[in-house]
Amino acid sequence: MEMQETVYDVAIIGGGAAGLSAAQALGRSRRAVVVIDAGEPRNAPAAAMHNFLSRDGMNPLELLEVGRAELVKYGVEVIRTRALDSRRSAAGFTITLGNDTEVSARRLILATGLKDQLPDIPGLAKHWGNDVLHCPFCHGWEVKDLRLGVIDSAMAMHQAQLFTQWSKNVTLFKDPNKVLSAQEREQLEALGVRVIEAVVTEVLSEDGFVQGVELSDGTQCEVDALVILPNFDVDVSCVKSLGLVAQEHASGIGRYVPVDDGGQTEISGLWLAGNIVNPMAQVIMAAADGLGVGTRVNADLMQEELAHKLSQLRLCKTAI
Secondary structure (H helix, E strand, O other): OOOOOOEEEEEEEOOOHHHHHHHHHHHHOOOOEEEEOOOOOOOOOOOOOOOOOOOOOOOHHHHHHHHHHHHHHHOOEEEOOOEEEEEEOOOOEEEEEOOOOEEEEEEEEEOOOOEEEOOOOOOOHHHEOOOEEOOHHHHOHHHOOOOEEEEOOOOHHHHHHHHOOOOOOEEEEEOOOOOOOHHHHHHHHHHOOEEEEOOEEEEEEEOOEEEEEEEOOOOEEEOOEEEOOOEEEOOOHHHHHHOOOOEEOOOOOEEEOOOOOOOEOOOOOEEEOHHHOOOOOOHHHHHHHHHHHHHHHHHHHHHHHHHHHHHHHHHHHHHO
Protein backbone atom coordinates (compact mmCIF):
# COMPACT_ATOMS: atom_id res chain seq x y z
CA MET A 1 0.00 0.00 0.00
CA GLU A 2 1.44 3.38 -1.01
CA MET A 3 2.16 5.75 1.87
CA GLN A 4 0.25 9.04 1.72
CA GLU A 5 2.49 12.09 1.56
CA THR A 6 2.30 14.58 4.44
CA VAL A 7 1.46 18.06 3.20
CA TYR A 8 2.34 20.78 5.68
CA ASP A 9 0.52 24.06 5.90
CA VAL A 10 3.83 25.91 5.84
CA ALA A 11 7.43 24.96 5.11
CA ILE A 12 10.12 27.31 6.38
CA ILE A 13 13.61 27.20 4.91
CA GLY A 14 16.04 28.59 7.46
CA GLY A 15 16.26 27.91 11.20
CA GLY A 16 17.60 31.23 12.46
CA ALA A 17 15.79 33.83 14.56
CA ALA A 18 13.42 34.79 11.73
CA GLY A 19 12.57 31.25 10.67
CA LEU A 20 12.03 29.93 14.18
CA SER A 21 9.90 32.94 15.15
CA ALA A 22 7.71 32.41 12.10
CA ALA A 23 7.44 28.73 13.00
CA GLN A 24 6.43 29.54 16.57
CA ALA A 25 3.68 31.93 15.46
CA LEU A 26 2.33 29.35 13.03
CA GLY A 27 2.68 26.43 15.43
CA ARG A 28 0.76 28.33 18.07
CA SER A 29 -1.87 28.93 15.40
CA ARG A 30 -2.26 25.15 15.17
CA ARG A 31 -0.68 24.96 11.74
CA ALA A 32 1.29 21.96 10.49
CA VAL A 33 4.78 23.43 10.12
CA VAL A 34 8.16 22.09 9.08
CA VAL A 35 11.44 23.99 9.43
CA ILE A 36 14.33 22.99 7.17
CA ASP A 37 17.56 24.03 8.86
CA ALA A 38 21.03 23.62 7.32
CA GLY A 39 22.58 24.63 10.66
CA GLU A 40 24.75 27.45 9.33
CA PRO A 41 23.64 30.63 11.15
CA ARG A 42 25.38 33.83 10.12
CA ASN A 43 26.24 34.82 13.69
CA ALA A 44 27.77 31.47 14.69
CA PRO A 45 31.30 32.98 15.02
CA ALA A 46 30.12 35.51 17.61
CA ALA A 47 30.47 34.60 21.27
CA ALA A 48 27.41 36.65 22.20
CA MET A 49 24.55 38.67 20.76
CA HIS A 50 23.32 41.98 22.10
CA ASN A 51 20.41 44.43 22.07
CA PHE A 52 17.97 41.54 22.50
CA LEU A 53 15.99 42.44 25.60
CA SER A 54 16.23 39.70 28.28
CA ARG A 55 18.76 37.80 26.11
CA ASP A 56 21.64 40.30 26.04
CA GLY A 57 24.99 38.50 26.04
CA MET A 58 23.47 35.13 25.17
CA ASN A 59 25.39 32.91 22.78
CA PRO A 60 23.48 33.00 19.46
CA LEU A 61 23.69 29.24 19.05
CA GLU A 62 22.12 28.81 22.49
CA LEU A 63 19.25 31.08 21.46
CA LEU A 64 18.51 28.84 18.48
CA GLU A 65 18.74 25.70 20.61
CA VAL A 66 16.24 27.12 23.09
CA GLY A 67 14.02 28.22 20.22
CA ARG A 68 13.96 24.78 18.64
CA ALA A 69 13.08 23.23 22.00
CA GLU A 70 10.18 25.65 22.42
CA LEU A 71 8.71 24.58 19.09
CA VAL A 72 8.30 20.97 20.18
CA LYS A 73 5.16 21.60 22.26
CA TYR A 74 3.51 23.26 19.27
CA GLY A 75 4.11 20.27 17.03
CA VAL A 76 6.57 22.03 14.72
CA GLU A 77 8.92 19.61 12.98
CA VAL A 78 12.54 20.59 12.41
CA ILE A 79 14.56 18.75 9.76
CA ARG A 80 18.31 19.35 10.05
CA THR A 81 19.41 19.31 6.44
CA ARG A 82 19.82 21.63 3.47
CA ALA A 83 17.04 22.59 1.07
CA LEU A 84 18.36 22.06 -2.46
CA ASP A 85 15.52 23.40 -4.59
CA SER A 86 11.80 24.16 -4.53
CA ARG A 87 9.19 23.74 -7.22
CA ARG A 88 5.49 24.20 -7.74
CA SER A 89 3.36 21.14 -7.02
CA ALA A 90 -0.26 20.17 -6.49
CA ALA A 91 0.12 20.95 -2.80
CA GLY A 92 1.61 24.37 -3.49
CA PHE A 93 5.35 23.77 -3.12
CA THR A 94 7.62 20.74 -2.95
CA ILE A 95 11.10 21.17 -1.52
CA THR A 96 13.92 18.77 -2.37
CA LEU A 97 16.16 18.13 0.64
CA GLY A 98 19.78 17.18 1.01
CA ASN A 99 18.85 13.95 2.83
CA ASP A 100 17.28 12.56 -0.38
CA THR A 101 13.71 13.28 0.70
CA GLU A 102 11.07 15.85 -0.22
CA VAL A 103 8.49 17.80 1.75
CA SER A 104 5.40 19.57 0.43
CA ALA A 105 3.56 22.57 1.82
CA ARG A 106 0.78 24.98 0.91
CA ARG A 107 2.94 28.02 1.68
CA LEU A 108 6.68 28.59 1.75
CA ILE A 109 8.69 31.02 3.89
CA LEU A 110 12.32 31.68 3.02
CA ALA A 111 14.36 32.83 6.03
CA THR A 112 17.88 31.82 5.02
CA GLY A 113 19.51 35.07 6.15
CA LEU A 114 22.70 36.24 4.51
CA LYS A 115 26.39 35.44 4.29
CA ASP A 116 29.15 37.86 5.30
CA GLN A 117 31.85 37.98 2.64
CA LEU A 118 34.89 39.34 4.46
CA PRO A 119 37.75 41.40 3.03
CA ASP A 120 40.57 39.14 1.84
CA ILE A 121 43.12 40.19 4.44
CA PRO A 122 45.36 37.53 6.06
CA GLY A 123 44.57 36.99 9.73
CA LEU A 124 41.21 38.79 9.66
CA ALA A 125 38.64 36.01 9.32
CA LYS A 126 39.54 34.20 12.56
CA HIS A 127 38.58 37.25 14.60
CA TRP A 128 35.28 37.91 12.83
CA GLY A 129 32.34 38.45 15.17
CA ASN A 130 34.48 39.29 18.16
CA ASP A 131 37.34 41.81 17.80
CA VAL A 132 36.72 42.22 14.08
CA LEU A 133 33.24 43.70 13.73
CA HIS A 134 31.08 46.00 11.64
CA CYS A 135 28.15 47.11 13.79
CA PRO A 136 28.59 49.23 16.94
CA PHE A 137 25.07 48.41 18.10
CA CYS A 138 25.91 44.70 18.00
CA HIS A 139 29.37 44.80 19.60
CA GLY A 140 30.37 48.41 20.26
CA TRP A 141 30.04 48.13 24.03
CA GLU A 142 32.47 45.20 24.04
CA VAL A 143 35.22 47.33 22.42
CA LYS A 144 34.49 50.59 24.24
CA ASP A 145 37.57 52.72 25.01
CA LEU A 146 39.85 50.39 23.01
CA ARG A 147 42.10 51.35 20.12
CA LEU A 148 39.87 50.87 17.10
CA GLY A 149 40.97 50.69 13.48
CA VAL A 150 38.50 51.24 10.64
CA ILE A 151 39.43 49.56 7.36
CA ASP A 152 38.52 51.59 4.29
CA SER A 153 35.27 50.75 2.51
CA ALA A 154 32.22 52.43 1.05
CA MET A 155 30.93 52.91 4.62
CA ALA A 156 34.25 53.65 6.35
CA MET A 157 33.58 57.37 6.78
CA HIS A 158 30.26 56.64 8.47
CA GLN A 159 31.75 53.88 10.62
CA ALA A 160 34.73 56.00 11.72
CA GLN A 161 32.39 58.77 12.83
CA LEU A 162 29.93 56.42 14.52
CA PHE A 163 32.50 54.46 16.53
CA THR A 164 33.80 57.63 18.22
CA GLN A 165 30.74 57.30 20.44
CA TRP A 166 32.32 54.14 21.89
CA SER A 167 36.00 55.10 21.81
CA LYS A 168 38.03 58.29 21.54
CA ASN A 169 40.87 56.32 19.93
CA VAL A 170 39.72 55.65 16.37
CA THR A 171 42.01 55.37 13.36
CA LEU A 172 40.84 55.28 9.76
CA PHE A 173 43.12 53.31 7.43
CA LYS A 174 42.36 55.04 4.17
CA ASP A 175 43.21 53.68 0.76
CA PRO A 176 45.67 56.22 -0.71
CA ASN A 177 43.93 55.88 -4.07
CA LYS A 178 40.68 57.21 -2.60
CA VAL A 179 40.28 60.92 -1.88
CA LEU A 180 38.59 62.37 1.18
CA SER A 181 36.85 65.66 0.62
CA ALA A 182 37.79 68.71 2.64
CA GLN A 183 34.50 68.43 4.46
CA GLU A 184 35.11 64.77 5.36
CA ARG A 185 38.60 65.54 6.65
CA GLU A 186 37.22 68.38 8.77
CA GLN A 187 34.55 66.11 10.23
CA LEU A 188 37.10 63.45 11.13
CA GLU A 189 39.38 66.06 12.66
CA ALA A 190 36.52 67.45 14.75
CA LEU A 191 35.80 63.96 16.10
CA GLY A 192 39.47 63.21 16.80
CA VAL A 193 39.74 60.42 14.21
CA ARG A 194 43.29 59.80 13.05
CA VAL A 195 43.72 59.14 9.33
CA ILE A 196 46.53 56.90 8.05
CA GLU A 197 46.96 56.80 4.28
CA ALA A 198 47.74 53.11 3.84
CA VAL A 199 46.02 49.81 3.09
CA VAL A 200 45.83 47.09 5.73
CA THR A 201 47.67 44.04 4.37
CA GLU A 202 47.60 41.76 7.41
CA VAL A 203 45.93 41.50 10.81
CA LEU A 204 48.39 40.78 13.63
CA SER A 205 47.28 38.84 16.67
CA GLU A 206 48.59 37.27 19.83
CA ASP A 207 46.90 34.81 22.22
CA GLY A 208 43.79 34.89 20.08
CA PHE A 209 43.31 38.65 20.14
CA VAL A 210 43.96 41.38 17.59
CA GLN A 211 47.16 43.24 18.42
CA GLY A 212 47.61 45.43 15.35
CA VAL A 213 47.86 45.60 11.58
CA GLU A 214 50.55 45.48 8.94
CA LEU A 215 50.24 48.29 6.39
CA SER A 216 51.05 48.65 2.71
CA ASP A 217 53.76 51.22 3.48
CA GLY A 218 55.67 48.62 5.53
CA THR A 219 54.74 50.02 8.93
CA GLN A 220 52.67 48.51 11.69
CA CYS A 221 49.96 50.10 13.81
CA GLU A 222 48.71 48.83 17.16
CA VAL A 223 44.95 48.39 17.46
CA ASP A 224 42.76 46.27 19.74
CA ALA A 225 39.85 45.76 17.37
CA LEU A 226 39.03 46.34 13.72
CA VAL A 227 35.91 47.68 12.03
CA ILE A 228 35.17 46.37 8.54
CA LEU A 229 32.34 46.31 6.03
CA PRO A 230 31.54 42.79 4.83
CA ASN A 231 29.76 42.30 1.55
CA PHE A 232 26.31 40.97 2.41
CA ASP A 233 25.19 38.21 0.09
CA VAL A 234 22.11 36.02 -0.02
CA ASP A 235 21.68 32.51 -1.36
CA VAL A 236 18.40 31.84 -3.17
CA SER A 237 19.52 28.61 -4.82
CA CYS A 238 17.02 26.64 -2.71
CA VAL A 239 14.21 28.29 -4.69
CA LYS A 240 15.96 28.61 -8.05
CA SER A 241 13.23 26.74 -9.91
CA LEU A 242 10.69 29.27 -8.66
CA GLY A 243 12.60 32.10 -10.32
CA LEU A 244 13.33 34.21 -7.23
CA VAL A 245 16.16 36.66 -7.96
CA ALA A 246 18.30 38.66 -5.53
CA GLN A 247 19.09 42.31 -6.24
CA GLU A 248 21.85 44.75 -5.37
CA HIS A 249 20.98 46.84 -2.32
CA ALA A 250 20.75 50.57 -3.03
CA SER A 251 23.32 51.29 -0.30
CA GLY A 252 25.97 49.20 -2.07
CA ILE A 253 26.40 46.81 0.89
CA GLY A 254 25.52 43.68 -1.09
CA ARG A 255 22.45 41.76 -2.21
CA TYR A 256 18.97 41.24 -0.81
CA VAL A 257 15.53 40.23 -2.06
CA PRO A 258 12.80 42.89 -2.15
CA VAL A 259 9.30 42.08 -0.88
CA ASP A 260 6.09 44.00 -0.27
CA ASP A 261 5.32 45.55 3.12
CA GLY A 262 4.01 42.23 4.39
CA GLY A 263 6.99 40.12 3.35
CA GLN A 264 5.37 38.56 0.28
CA THR A 265 7.24 38.13 -2.98
CA GLU A 266 5.85 38.41 -6.50
CA ILE A 267 5.71 34.60 -6.48
CA SER A 268 2.31 33.62 -5.11
CA GLY A 269 2.59 31.75 -1.82
CA LEU A 270 6.28 32.56 -1.25
CA TRP A 271 7.14 34.83 1.67
CA LEU A 272 10.49 36.08 3.03
CA ALA A 273 11.63 37.09 6.51
CA GLY A 274 14.76 38.33 8.25
CA ASN A 275 18.14 39.36 6.85
CA ILE A 276 17.39 38.13 3.34
CA VAL A 277 14.99 41.08 3.18
CA ASN A 278 16.76 43.53 5.52
CA PRO A 279 20.56 43.04 5.62
CA MET A 280 20.92 45.50 8.50
CA ALA A 281 18.44 43.80 10.85
CA GLN A 282 19.86 42.66 14.18
CA VAL A 283 18.72 39.39 15.77
CA ILE A 284 15.74 40.84 17.62
CA MET A 285 14.60 42.64 14.46
CA ALA A 286 14.87 39.47 12.38
CA ALA A 287 12.89 37.58 15.03
CA ALA A 288 10.18 40.25 15.00
CA ASP A 289 10.02 40.13 11.21
CA GLY A 290 9.64 36.35 11.33
CA LEU A 291 6.78 36.68 13.80
CA GLY A 292 5.04 39.20 11.58
CA VAL A 293 5.42 37.11 8.44
CA GLY A 294 4.20 34.04 10.31
CA THR A 295 0.97 35.78 11.34
CA ARG A 296 0.38 37.09 7.83
CA VAL A 297 0.91 33.67 6.26
CA ASN A 298 -1.60 32.28 8.74
CA ALA A 299 -4.09 34.97 7.72
CA ASP A 300 -3.49 34.14 4.06
CA LEU A 301 -4.24 30.47 4.72
CA MET A 302 -7.37 31.41 6.64
CA GLN A 303 -8.65 33.41 3.69
CA GLU A 304 -8.07 30.46 1.38
CA GLU A 305 -9.85 28.11 3.77
CA LEU A 306 -12.77 30.51 4.19
CA ALA A 307 -13.19 30.80 0.43
CA HIS A 308 -13.24 26.99 0.18
CA LYS A 309 -15.85 26.64 2.94
CA LEU A 310 -18.02 29.33 1.41
CA SER A 311 -17.89 27.50 -1.90
CA GLN A 312 -18.91 24.25 -0.21
CA LEU A 313 -21.73 25.97 1.67
CA ARG A 314 -23.13 27.52 -1.51
CA LEU A 315 -22.94 24.18 -3.32
CA CYS A 316 -24.92 22.54 -0.52
CA LYS A 317 -27.56 25.28 -0.64
CA THR A 318 -27.81 24.93 -4.41
CA ALA A 319 -28.31 21.18 -4.12
CA ILE A 320 -31.21 21.56 -1.71
